[in-house]
Structures are given as structure tokens and as C-alpha cells.
Amino acid sequence: MKIYFTKAQATIEFTLAFVTAILFLVLTCNLFVWLNHDLVRRQRAYEESRVRAASGTMQHFIVEGTTVTGDPGKLDFYRRKPMNLFTPGGYNR
Amino acid sequence: MEKPVKRLNFNLESSKKGQALAELAIFGSILLFCLAMLIQYGLDANYQQQAQMQAFRKAQKIAFYRDGPGAASSLTLIKDKPTPDPRDQWGLAERSPVIGASNSIAWNTNLSAEYIKQYTEPPKPQDLPVMYFEVDHLNDADRPSEASATPTLLSDSGSNAFGFYTARFERIPCLPGGSITVEIPNPDPRQTRANISEYIHKEINCEQIKVMRIEGGVFGGEEEVYTHNELLMQPYFQDAGGIKHRITAADVDGDTKLENVIAANADEDGNNIEFMYIDSNEGGPTHPRGTVVAGGLPIDTGYIYLDPRDMIWDTSMGAYRPVRSTDKQGLLQDFEKTIKHTGTTLTKTESGGTIASTTHRNAEQVVIHKIRLNDGQAPLKLPVRFPVHDDVYHW
Numbered sequence: 001m002k003i004y005f006t007k008a009q010a011t012i013e014f015t016l017a018f019v020t021a022i023l024f025l026v027l028t029c030n031l032f033v034w035l036n037h038d039l040v041r042r043q044r045a046y047e048e049s050r051v052r053a054a055s056g057t058m059q060h061f062i063v064e065g066t067t068v069t070g071d072p073g074k075l076d077f078y079r080r081k082p083m084n085l086f087t088p089g090g091y092n093r
Numbered sequence: 094m095e096k097p098v099k100r101l102n103f104n105l106e107s108s109k110k111g112q113a114l115a116e117l118a119i120f121g122s123i124l125l126f127c128l129a130m131l132i133q134y135g136l137d138a139n140y141q142q143q144a145q146m147q148a149f150r151k152a153q154k155i156a157f158y159r160d161g162p163g164a165a166s167s168l169t170l171i172k173d174k175p176t177p178d179p180r181d182q183w184g185l186a187e188r189s190p191v192i193g194a195s196n197s198i199a200w201n202t203n204l205s206a207e208y209i210k211q212y213t214e215p216p217k218p219q220d221l222p223v224m225y226f227e228v229d230h231l232n233d234a235d236r237p238s239e240a241s242a243t244p245t246l247l248s249d250s251g252s253n254a255f256g257f258y259t260a261r262f263e264r265i266p267c268l269p270g271g272s273i274t275v276e277i278p279n280p281d282p283r284q285t286r287a288n289i290s291e292y293i294h295k296e297i298n299c300e301q302i303k304v305m306r307i308e309g310g311v312f313g314g315e316e317e318v319y320t321h322n323e324l325l326m327q328p329y330f331q332d333a334g335g336i337k338h339r340i341t342a343a344d345v346d347g348d349t350k351l352e353n354v355i356a357a358n359a360d361e362d363g364n365n366i367e368f369m370y371i372d373s374n375e376g377g378p379t380h381p382r383g384t385v386v387a388g389g390l391p392i393d394t395g396y397i398y399l400d401p402r403d404m405i406w407d408t409s410m411g412a413y414r415p416v417r418s419t420d421k422q423g424l425l426q427d428f429e430k431t432i433k434h435t436g437t438t439l440t441k442t443e444s445g446g447t448i449a450s451t452t453h454r455n456a457e458q459v460v461i462h463k464i465r466l467n468d469g470q471a472p473l474k475l476p477v478r479f480p481v482h483d484d485v486y487h488w
Contacts, residue, residue, distance in 0.1 A: 013113070
């Protein structure tokens with residue numbers, strides 16, 4: 001009786017550990033993908049805003065005295081996508 | 094039966110009891126370590142990207158707000174970000190990664206400096222390219238006095254921003270009977286097409302050199318030679334074929350390196366030519382014949398002799414380009430970092446059946462960045478002292 005119980009315990013332990021390991025794997029992969037894609041998205045958004053920042057219109061704004069909208073250093077409109085760590089497929093869902 | 098066997102069985106059963114715990118401890122810590130390394134990698138990449146973006150914005154701003162005609166503005170942004178390291182058992186956010194980003198922008202290139210347009214006044218420092226170093230964002234109180242005592246501080250646009258000119262305007266006479274070497278376009282079209290050399294070097298006597306006022310005229314036309322003593326004008330010479338060559342790049346100080354000739358001055362007879370030039374190679378206030386006009390760092394006039402034993406491979410410049418290790422310019426990679434643990438206090442409280450202990454660990458980090466500008470210049474040290482912070486741990 002005692003022997004059977006020990007065998008069942010191993011199965012239960014394996015099942016729980018396996019599920020946890022798979023979840024952890026998904027989490028790690030999703031985090032890695034999100035990190036890398038976020039760098040790309042941010043760079044792209046940033047570079048798209050550089051044309052506006054360096055345009056002649058922007059210079060005109062600065063000369064006119066508009067400090068916030070004409071500040072070439074503050075043109076960055078990037079919002080991060082939320083990462084869904086435990087969802088297969090990650091944040092793209 | 095025998096005593097050793099019994100003892101062995103007993104030990105095995107005992108170790109089986111803790112096997113699950115040991116597995117959890119080993120594999121769990123490995124998994125957590127992997128996750129922590131991943132987060133650290135993400136943070137590093139994020140900080141690096143942020144520094145590059147910020148450096149570009151700041152360089153853009155500096156270039157725009159400068160009074161000059163659009164000389165290049167270069168900015169190197171240095172940030173010492175506290176990055177958590179999972180390998181540190183104390184969890185101290187060590188400021189190990191030095192994040193530097195550099196950008197160079199020229200703005201308002203449509204406007205030209207007065208000295209270029211009119212040749213009526215000497216060039217100003219803002220007509221020269223400028224290089225900025227910005228080291229972290231700290232209040233002045235956090236900054237030691239050495240940094241603020243930087244003699245070449247030209248701008249206070251930021252509390253930790255340092256602006257430098259790496260070249261200067263200088264004057265030097267073309268001595269009577271002397272000669273200079275000028276660089277002119279290669280007149281041989283075959284050689285130009287064959288891409289052998291687009292420019293040739295030609296030695297010109299000082300008597301052959303004339304100065305010309307180009308205000309309101311076109312170079313190469315029939316303008317009169319203007320000889321007013323107060324004005325700076327464009328030097329040129331006429332070759333055997335009657336073609337006038339404007340002198341813009343020439344070796345005027347005899348160091349076998351080309352200098353940028355901005356303008357020239359002459360007396361009423363058109364003699365005693367005096368060049369105004371920018372020497373980015375060497376020269377400076379102690380030059381035997383030159384006179385500093387404006388701008389620039391104190392530059393060591395000594396020539397650099399290359400010793401093969403001192404040469405290293407500068408991989409950033411491409412393969413097979415030897416650079417003397419002490420000749421590296423700009424931000425040097427060998428920064429100094431010290432972490433001083435100023436004290437650790439342990440407090441323990443016992444109440445009822447629980448014991449709580451708290452450890453305060455004070456740590457101060459000092460990072461010194463070295464910047465080398467121009468030949469022979471000793472590295473300029475910019476120390477950044479990060480304030481003491483308490484790392485508190487609870488058990």
C-alpha cells in the first residue's frame with residue numbers, strides 16, 4: 001500500500017512541476033519577445049518623430065517662442081503595448 | 094547485520110527525505126536566475142536605446158540654439174544607470190554599465206558666418222565645431238568640486254554638460270622668401286577619372302600669393318586686388334596657365350599637414366601675407382610663429398612619435414588600423430569605479446514567537462570618466478559621486 005502511494009505521489013509531483021515549468025517557459029519566451037519587439041517599436045516611433053522635430057515648421061515654432069510644442073527634444077509619442085506574459089502568443093493577441 | 098551497512102541504509106533514507114527540497118532549491122534558483130538575467134538584459138538594452146535617443150535630441154537642441162552658422166555640434170551622453178545584478182547577493186544596484194551615445198548635427202547651414210560672407214571680421218568661437226560631454230543628471234550638490242573647476246567649461250546648458258572646442262583660429266605670417274604647400278584640384282582629367290588622386294600638392298612662394306576681396310564678385314573674375322589692411326580676404330595664386338586657384342587647404346605652418354585656410358591679410362602693397370587658419374592637428378598658444386585668435390583648448394605642440402610597441406588595434410575603426418593606445422581621443426573606455434561600503438548595521442527584534450532582523454547597508458559609488466582631447470592632452474577626469482543610499486534588507 002505504501003509503495004503505490006509513493007508512485008502516485010511522483011506522478012502528481014511530475015504533473016504539477018511540468019505544468020509549472022511549461023508556464024515558466026511561456027512566461028520567459030513571451031518576456032523575451034516583448035522586450036525585443038518593444039525596442040524595435042520604440043525605435044521606429046522615435047525615428048518617425050525626428051522628421052517633425054527637424055522640420056522648418058518646428059524651427060518656426062521655436063522662433064515664435066513656443067517652448068513645449070516646438071521643443072525638438074520632447075517629440076516622442078511612444079506608448080508601450082501591454083505584455084500578456086501567460087498567454088500563448090504573447091502580447092500580439 | 095554488519096554495522097556499516099546499517100549505517101549506510103539509515104543515511105540514504107534520511108537523504109531521500111530532503112531530496113525534493115534540494116531539487117527545488119537547485120532548479121528553482123536556476124530558473125529564477127535565468128529570469129533575472131533576462132530582465133537585466135532587457136533593462137540594459139532599454140537604457141542604451143534611451144540614451145541614444147536622448148543624445149540625439151539634446152544634440153539637436155544644442156545645434157539649434159547655438160549662435161553660430163551651423164558648425165557641427167557633437168554630444169556624448171554618459172549615463173551610469175543602476176542596473177540590478179542577480180549575481181550580487183546583496184542586490185546592490187551597481188552602476189556598472191557606462192552608456193554613451195554620440196551624435197553630431199549641423200544646423201542652419203543656410204546661414205554662413207560673417208567672416209565667410211564678408212571677410213570683414215575675424216571668426217568667432219561659435220563658428221567652430223563644438224563637442225559636448227554630458228555626464229549623468231545630478232544636482233550640483235552631488236557633484237564634487239573637481240568637475241565644476243573644469244577650465245574649459247564653455248557652456249552651462251546643463252549641470253553636468255561640458256562643451257569644448259577642439260580647434261582654434263590662428264594667424265601665421267607667410268615669411269618673405271618663404272613658401273607654403275597648397276592643395277589644389279588635380280588638373281589632369283585622366284588621373285581624376287582613374288581615381289588616382291583628385292588633389293595635388295604644389296609649393297608656392299609667398300610672393301606669388303595674392304589676396305582678393307570676393308564681396309560682391311565671383312571668384313576667378315577680374316576683381317581688383319584689394320589691399321586694405323583691416324580686412325580679411327581670400328588668398329589665391331595664379332598658375333602658369335593663368336588660372337586662379339583659391340587657397341583653402343594648405344600647409345602654412347610647415348608641419349607637413351594641411352590646415353584649413355579661412356582668410357588672409359596683406360599690407361597695402363599686397364605683401365606680408367598673414368593667413369588665418371584652423372589647425373585641428375596641432376599648434377596652439379605656444380606655436381613658435383602662430384597667434385591664437387579665438388577658441389580652442391590648450392593643445393600640446395609636441396609631435397607624436399609612433400612606437401610600434403605602443404600601438405594597438407582599434408577595432409572600432411575597422412580592421413588593420415593601428416592606433417597608439419595613448420592617442421585615443423574622446424571618451425576613454427577605461428573608466429574608474431569604486432564602491433565604498435560605509436557601514437552595515439544589524440538590528441534584531443524579538444517579540445512573542447517571532448524574530449525580525451533588519452540590515453542597513455550603506456554604499457557610495459564613485460564613477461570617474463576620462464576624456465582625452467587633442468594630442469598629448471592628459472585625460473580630463475570627470476568624477477561623478479552618487480549619493481549614499483541605504484539598502485535595507487528584511488528577514
